[in-house]
Amino acid sequence: MTERIVILDAQTLNPGDLSWxxxxxxxxxxxxxxxxxxxxxxxxxxxxxxxxxxxxxxxKTIEQLPQLQxxxxxATGFNIVDVDAATTHNVTVTNVPVYGTDSVAxxxxxxxLDLARGIRAHDAAVKRGEWADGDDFCLPCGPxxxxxxxTLGIVGLGRxxxxxxxxxxxxxxxxLAAGRKTDGHSTVNGINVEYVPLDxxxxxxxxxxxxxxxxxxxxxxxxxxxxxxxxxxxFLINTSRGQLIDQAALAQxxxxxxxxxxxxxxxDVEPPAKDNPLLSAPRCLITPHVAWYAREARSRLLEMSxxxxxxxxxxxxxxxxxxx
Numbered sequence: 001m002t003e004r005i006v007i008l009d010a011q012t013l014n015p016g017d018l019s020w021x022x023x024x025x026x027x028x029x030x031x032x033x034x035x036x037x038x039x040x041x042x043x044x045x046x047x048x049x050x051x052x053x054x055x056x057x058x059x060k061t062i063e064q065l066p067q068l069q070x071x072x073x074x075a076t077g078f079n080i081v082d083v084d085a086a087t088t089h090n091v092t093v094t095n096v097p098v099y100g101t102d103s104v105a106x107x108x109x110x111x112x113l114d115l116a117r118g119i120r121a122h123d124a125a126v127k128r129g130e131w132a133d134g135d136d137f138c139l140p141c142g143p144x145x146x147x148x149x150x151t152l153g154i155v156g157l158g159r160x161x162x163x164x165x166x167x168x169x170x171x172x173x174x175x176l177a178a179g180r181k182t183d184g185h186s187t188v189n190g191i192n193v194e195y196v197p198l199d200x201x202x203x204x205x206x207x208x209x210x211x212x213x214x215x216x217x218x219x220x221x222x223x224x225x226x227x228x229x230x231x232x233x234x235f236l237i238n239t240s241r242g243q244l245i246d247q248a249a250l251a252q253x254x255x256x257x258x259x260x261x262x263x264x265x266x267x268d269v270e271p272p273a274k275d276n277p278l279l280s281a282p283r284c285l286i287t288p289h290v291a292w293y294a295r296e297a298r299s300r301l302l303e304m305s306x307x308x309x310x311x312x313x314x315x316x317x318x319x320x321x322x323x324x
Contacts, residue, residue: 003027006047008035008055022306059085074305087322094308094319100297105163107291108239111263115235118142148172153205156212165191176201202229214241224249230259239291242266251277265291
């Protein structure tokens with residue numbers, strides 16, 4: 001049987017610099033750059049396979065697609081799919097657990113270095129003419145800190161967290177982690193890690209970087225209480241999920257100088273509302289969910305998503321997130 005494949009939101013994964021050939025080899029493909037919620041059912045009515053990144057497939061949608069056999073999420077997180085409803089309707093759901101480790105880790109380090117060195121602020125001052133008009137050979141535009149001998153706290157020491165830890169250990173940082181492992185010192189893939197309770201991590205870290213998935217337990221894991229535990233000189237970085245942070249609480253903490261700075265690649269609603277409090281918060285660096293976006297990472301994601309579908313078609317599904 002020829003697969004009838006619908007790709008609901010192709011634009012972010014492939015804005016035109018990659019090929020969809022790996023999918024077209026598997027069946028008839030309809031590609032939509034973007035799909036509003038009102039058109040999901042119409043566009044997917046005859047599909048046996050639907051590919052989505054951020055377009056939601058809830059229970060009501062799934063039950064209106066009787067031909068549907070497969071949902072492929074072109075991401076690691078799959079909370080945009082009602083997995084229970086998919087299971088009820090005998091629909092296999094897959095994700096891509098590993099594709100952008102290096103891309104996200106490098107973006108995290110870039111954000112950290114900007115907070116520590118003030119790269120953007122100094123560049124802007126030079127281009128405003130402040131250096132040319134100055135009296136000295138150097139023009140410091142704010143605090144510059146060395147990361148050596150500082151403490152990095154990682155919330156979620158998975159593949160990305162470990163990649164970040166590896167770079168930071170090379171810079172001479174001490175690594176703390178909060179996770180499922182019992183407290184104490186350990187060596188993980190050659191990285192010296194001290195596991196501590198989450199609140200202690202917030203108290204002791206000079207930089208906190210979030211790399212955990214979004215679950216009921218981790219939603220707003222960074223809240224007003226934990227922000228009060230942090231050092232006033234500390235940085236908070238999030239390249240994971242926006243909902244891990246209570247955004248109003250973080251904006252207030254930045255305004256009150258409760259922490260030194262934050263750098264975020266993700267927000268709880270994307271794109272954000274123009275009145276999102278973090279958009280006007282001081283010392284808050286925000287990039288528009290592009291940590292994963294390196295062409296190399298997107299190419300891997302596309303190929304691995306196609307491989308997931310091919311494995312399903314061949315009767316040996318892989319990276320399945322629902323038990324059938």
